[in-house]
Amino acid sequence: MSDTQNVAEAVPPVSEREVILDVRDLAVDFTTEMGRVSGVQGVSFTLHRGETLAIVGESGSGKTTTINAVLGLLPGNGDVTSGEIFFRGTDIAGYSEKALRGIRGKHIGLVPQDPMSNLNPVMRVGDQLAEVLLAHGKATRKDVRGKVNELLARAGLPDAATRARQYPHEFSGGMRQRALIAIGLACQPELLIADEPTSALDVTVQRTILDHLGSLTRDLGTAMILVTHDLGLAAERAETVIVMNKGRIVEQGPSAQILRDPQHEYTRRLVESAPSLASDRMKPINPGALTGQITEMPVILHVRDLVKEYTVRSHTDGKRKTFTAVTGVNFDLHRGTTLAIVGESGSGKSTTARIALRLEEPTSGLVEFNGTNIAHLRGRGLKTLRKQVQPIFQDPYASLNPMASVGEILEEPLKIYRLGNRAARRERAMDLLEMVALDASIYDRFATELSGGQRQRIAIARALALEPDLIICDEPVSALDVLVQAQILELLMKLQTELGLSYLFISHDLAVVRLIADQIVVMKAGEIVERGAVVDVFTSPQHEYTRMLLDSIPHIASRGTAG
Structure with missing residues (x-):
């Protein structure tokens, strides 16, 4: 019998492992100028020790709201209105901020999406990692440097002692993401939440980062929630997939089953929209x-x-x-x-x-x-x-300038090149909005009020302004x-x-x-x-x-x- 078979037989199936996280009928609402708005409704799932679960869905589907509720990191206008969040058998949905601070980092780790904005730019990387270890009693002042170097090395950073003394801007994107992984796993948490951990990285760095993340969580027996919009990544890395749309779970189950034979129309649309190496060019252009x-x-x-x-x-x-x-x-x-x-x-x-x-x-x-x-x-x-x-x-x-309206953004190039009067520039801006399939009512809105897709359409319209x-x-x-x-x-x-x-x-x-x-x-x-x-x-x-x-x-x- 091979070593691989021995290892495989030693690992019990997911359903027989200890339950780490059990979310039951979770609902989150937000207070806005328009009144109460539902963020997520009726979300339920179970995560076992050592299991990787992927939550997929487009922007606004509720996946980030769900994990923020688990972490107790909802914005000030957000509240868990019903449901239970059992972590290792204890409902933490009603925990105070002080109690949650004792869980975050120590028992539930987080690898956030953007490594540049989530690392302190004026603090050495090693000091940021040391801060986590000291705060949760995982190191003393005497031995913290050695543990920092060990964690950075385990996360795949060469010459860890040198890297620990550097600042985030001296790291590449992949190195910064490795540093965040080291921070997320510093206290050997039972659960790690990785929110789009590789979305800005190229494919080879992505694979290396995910391989390290997978091996580290396996070594520690850590359960992981992988939040992603990349269906290929979810299929490759997760045992279980949850598909969310408009704040609800529309489908969940084993990754192979969900992504190869999707039952819900929304899941089918996600799978069909995912670019593939087997795809043909979208259409001939000339x-x-x-x-x-x-x-x-x-x-x-x-x-x-x-x-x-x-x-x-x-x-x-x-x-x-x-x-x-x-x-x-x-x-x-x-x-x-x-x-x-x-x-x-x-x-x-x-x-x-x-x-x-x-x-x-x-x-x-x-x-x-x-x-x-x-x-x-x-x-x-x-x-x-x-x-x-x-x-x-x-x-x-x-x-896009967050202080400028959509109309101002689109008309700025025309002003710089002194093309047309005010009325003509407004008319051109309206034509551009139509060209990129946006409603004219968006003209007076600000970029901060728009979704990512709407913003990118505005960026395209601005690029087209000067023909x-x-x-x-x-x-x-x-x-x-x-x-x-x-x-x-x-x-x-x-x-x-x-x-x-x-x-x-x-x-x-x-x-x-x-x-x-x-x-x-x-x-x-x-x-x-x-x-x-x-x-x-x-x-x-x-x-x-x-x-x-x-x-x-x-x-x-x-x-x-x-x-």
Whole structure:
């Protein structure tokens, strides 16, 4: 008998393990200016020791409200109005804040979504971890440093002692997320709640982070709730899946059963909307795409021998050194088509996009837009380039002015370029709202009042305001749930068809690229390792790195038939 079989037989089935969390008929209401609003209703589920449960659903489905109720972290206007939350047999739904502080961190750990905003930027990472250990009596002043280093090392951070002395801004996104995992598991909690722990990370870092998280929770026997909008991730990592919509659970059960044979219409829509490597491109966008003659179409963006170097100070000896972010990059983007640049964090894809936007100056090489070398543009010429090349950024929450109304956001580019009078600018803003399928009533609302999907539509409308030829999309859907993501991708395709737009599409999500792009460039460590038509690269990747990227993507069917 193999070692694997011995281990498998030693682990009892989920139903026979100790119940860690039992939520019964939970209801949460919020007090708003419009009166009482229901957040979640009738939510019930059970979680056993060592079990991983995924809660999936789009933004506003109630999944985050549910875990905040469990943690006692509802906002001031939110209340648990009915139901019970049994943690290790004790109902904690009515616990005081003081009592809950004794449970949070020590018995229930949390890995929040955004590592940059959830780590104190002016406090060393090791000190933040030490604070948790000392607060819960898991270390003394004498031995805390050793335990901090041990926890960071277990979370997969190399040279833990050095990393402990650094600040969050000195970490990559993946390293910051590892630090949050170390903090969440510092006190060896019985339950860990991971809220979208890898949504902003590329696929290879995501897999590494989740592998570490899985091994650590297995070693400790920790139960985990994984909150995610990524169905592939839920299928791959969770034994049980809960699907939420409009504050209610619409379906729950073994992950393989739920995601392979969904019974509820909403679950079916989620599964159908999830991008897949097996998907076809959303729709052909021009005659050249239909006949496979994209490379015969006019070139709108021509990049040759692009190099970008930075001078950085070494962490070890303090000396200034040259870091090469991009080296020898060549590609052509043809008019009316989409070229995707993919790769891990640090591959150079976003640096390349920033150079194309003239937000960065190349160290050497050539970037031509419509036959003009953009490095030579100054004054009026540069202003014209800004009009013809527009960006759409990743974060729909950070890229819009929270103090400006939607109308002001859309009319600002028109004012800068002195296009039209007040009435004409308002009319253009209304046309733009219609173009991105938003109601005219949204004109006077503020960005803070809008959902993520609505905000990203506003960002797209703003990019279209000056009638550009090229739009550079930097991870435009990575922060959105699958249903909204599908809607935004369909919108981008529709606009490309109607307006003849060209897209330079930066992404770490190869399944999304499969849906929208014609050509693909794969970058690693600043260099292009593979390029070609999307269908060719995805069906027959030639470079080992491309194959690794494709293999790292979570798949809905990845858990086999086991539940």
